[in-house]
Amino acid sequence: MIELDYMEEADGTLRPLLEVKETILPLTKYGLMRKKFLEEQMSAVYLSLQVTDSLYRHCREVEARAQDMKERLKKDLREVSKPPETEDFMEMVAYQNGIDHQAEEMVLKEIVYSKEIPTITMTKE
Template sequence: MTDKIKKTEVLEKHIIGENGISYTLGEDGLYYPDIRLPEGTHYEIGRYGRMRGEYLKEHRRSLYMELLLSGKLNEYLYQTDEECHQMIKRLVEQMKTKQGVTEQMKSENQMQWVGMMNNIRHCAEEVVLRDIVYL
């Protein structure tokens, strides 16, 4: 019986490809490109930004990939989230005025005020989702 001698390849942990992109060896033996956000572009993304990101990933794949590969996705989602919060705040104030929801109502009839405010916030959020997040 002969023993088979296995040759083991020693793969480098980091390489630079012909295209100039650096790659790192993964645990599965495959090389993955080292893609990082440009310096100073990491933002905390809130609820609406994450929702917009998921929508782009599922329904607007080309725009998502363009933003991702250019390093602008994180900033775009952050700006979208900020825009949504500002629009909700503005819409809530407008709806409160139009429906006559005041601080006096809050002190006189709290349950009615809470119900109306919940309805206003929900309506404002629906407008934002329709006009910004899922556009």
């Protein structure tokens, strides 16, 4: 049985004193894609990251870099490729989708599916 310490509130209610560890957020699109890529294409790196407990951190870093790069690329592509001068909604949607797909393709190639081997460090406990 687990022993808990309690704190008494002003109204007499007892609240357990619980230690909350760091919240681990689930991986999103680019992190999951990177994890799958490492697992299938670079299994030695994948295993090294798992053994050193760095896989999650690496995938989160890839997510952040990929999102930042995609936003920058979309901004740059909008400056280079001016929107169509029309009020047709579908043409504007096609324009936005084209920019999004171009940026996505570059992000996947340069970051997510990169063969660059991440630096693996042992975590201290």
